Amino acid sequence: MPKRALSFVLNGERVEWEVEASDTLLRALRENGLTSVKRGCEEGECGACTVVIDDEAQKSCLVLALEVEGKSVLTTEGLPAAPGKLHPIQQAFVDEGAVQCGFCTPGFIMTTYAFLKAHPNPTDEEIRHALSGNLCRCTGYLSIIKAVKAAAAALSNQSGAAEGGR
Numbered sequence: 001m002p003k004r005a006l007s008f009v010l011n012g013e014r015v016e017w018e019v020e021a022s023d024t025l026l027r028a029l030r031e032n033g034l035t036s037v038k039r040g041c042e043e044g045e046c047g048a049c050t051v052v053i054d055d056e057a058q059k060s061c062l063v064l065a066l067e068v069e070g071k072s073v074l075t076t077e078g079l080p081a082a083p084g085k086l087h088p089i090q091q092a093f094v095d096e097g098a099v100q101c102g103f104c105t106p107g108f109i110m111t112t113y114a115f116l117k118a119h120p121n122p123t124d125e126e127i128r129h130a131l132s133g134n135l136c137r138c139t140g141y142l143s144i145i146k147a148v149k150a151a152a153a154a155l156s157n158q159s160g161a162a163e164g165g166r
């Protein structure tokens, strides 16, 4: 089957790929080296493949690669962080012990990234609701919820410091 051209912004840089019309975004990302995006159920159930598309967390196994034409896609590889540092959400997951085997972690982090952009001061209930599409077999979720709260606090301190510095 002939390949189709695909042009979109990946982690802040425009890319031009050739994909099969039937390729999912999950498949295209992994074939192009973005292996933080995990292949779990491939049925929209586990959230391991979550990426952010135009500021919205989406399961990349349910999106055709060609659907992101002209859009912006963010994976954990592209999370903005200072050189040599983790993004505050990643750091919060480490600090709160929210990472065990780690398979689910990139998906949780991208869900959290989009969620905290829209809800910078979330309640526990809002966090639970936001994370309800991501499954973790290891942690029991409490440490993940604590990590999201810690990340919200860190991001709000960071933006407060940036505003104070203006």
Ligand code: FES
Binding pocket: 038, 039, 040, 041, 042, 043, 044, 045, 046, 047, 048, 049, 050, 059, 060, 061, 062
């Ligand atoms: S691999 Fe996409 S939701 Fe499980």
Ligand code: FES
Binding pocket: 098, 099, 100, 101, 102, 103, 104, 105, 135, 136, 137, 138, 139
């Ligand atoms: S840390 Fe193992 S599945 Fe979540």
